[in-house]
Amino acid sequence: MLWKVDPAAREPLVEQIASSVRLALVRGQLAAGERLPSARELAEVLDVNANTVLAAYRVLREEEIVEFRRGRGVRVGPAVDAPAIARSAVVEAARTYLAEGLRHGWGVDELTDLLRELG
């Protein structure tokens, strides 16, 4: 699977790493039960601190996307619902879009029209 992080981005690195896992699940690049790289290994290739990777894995554990097993590393949980993850990602993006539009004085109808135009 592909991991993308941008230290200069506004989004925290922890969230960027967690988003890479969610995206891989939605795209079918990761399946239930699949093992994720160790925090140290991933930290080395992404050039970030191992604690940052561990924090991202903890976020994903709280969302019940991954599970930690002693001696077996970090694995994708057995009951991961990829469509639900995709939906929550889209809802989150829509909320950001809506908030940004309202902040600039646009109405909901105008934002809906713009979406139709873009689509």
Added chain:
Amino acid sequence: MTTAYTSTVVARGHVVVGVALGVVAALLIRPWPVAVPVALVLVATGVYLGTVRLALGADGLRVAQGPWGRSRTIPRWAVASVSCTTLTTAQAFGLGLPWNRRASRLTPRRGPALVVELTDGEVLRITTPDPGAAASLAAANRKDDR
């Protein structure tokens, strides 16, 4: 922006053979204090041989056999070329591949694999589910060097 590719491949065949040999050893070997460690070693060997880890980042490549332990690190400058291939079952076991004295195989199963040629002439074949993505990333990294 930092982009990395990682994969962990577990070939079920190796694990199943390891477990089967472990069970047979546990049933045949006596006394049991000898049988149990022998069975555990056979199962661990199956898991070790059936697992391949790959991590490709901006600084190079990390490959390892088995789910535990340190990886072999290959710096970016040591990689001459990266390409994709699809291995048959025979090729996954080293049969029918072009002869190269300095070839290394981390191919526990047939299917897509990454072929990495190093500047010293060594050729590595590594099983990974999406070698295209890994090869594109390696090519993009090499482009940055120029």
